[in-house]
Amino acid sequence: MDLTVTLTSTAVAAIIGLWLAFRVVQLRQRFSVAHGHGDNDALMRRMRAQLNYAENTPLVLLLIGAIELSGKAGIWLSYVAAIYFLGRLAHAVGMDSEGVPVTRKLGMASTFLVLIGLAIYALLVALKIV
Numbered sequence: 021m022d023l024t025v026t027l028t029s030t031a032v033a034a035i036i037g038l039w040l041a042f043r044v045v046q047l048r049q050r051f052s053v054a055h056g057h058g059d060n061d062a063l064m065r066r067m068r069a070q071l072n073y074a075e076n077t078p079l080v081l082l083l084i085g086a087i088e089l090s091g092k093a094g095i096w097l098s099y100v101a102a103i104y105f106l107g108r109l110a111h112a113v114g115m116d117s118e119g120v121p122v123t124r125k126l127g128m129a130s131t132f133l134v135l136i137g138l139a140i141y142a143l144l145v146a147l148k149i150v
Contacts, residue, residue: 025093026085029101033077036105040070040112061118069115073108076131080104083138092145104134 047063048054057064084101087093111127114120144150 025097026088029084065115069112083142090145
């Protein structure tokens with residue numbers, strides 16, 4: 021079975037994860053913070069963006085993989101994965117702001133919509149409704 025979407029998504033997930041980690045390291049070096057966030061709001065926001073990504077991405081990858089393995093995936097799954105990753109990038113950029121900019125809102129909304137959409141579709145596949 022060809023798992024092109026899963027493999028591509030996992031590779032993209034790894035690259036974004038490294039980028040998020042690098043952004044945290046940049047601020048750690050700039051503000052000389054070896055552990056924790058050192059009461060630095062900018063560092064705390066970047067750490068939260070990285071952790072939020074780490075909390076959601078495994079579920080998305082698992083759902084993508086399961087749907088693809090079921091044989092019920094189509095080109096739409098690639099688009100859904102792309103929406104998720106673009107949303108995560110928007111969220112990370114938005115987290116650099118002290119407020120809640122539109123990029124952060126779009127990132128949060130796309131994450132929730134992709135997760136619930138994939139979960140519902142996976143459930144429908146499991147119940148043999150689709």
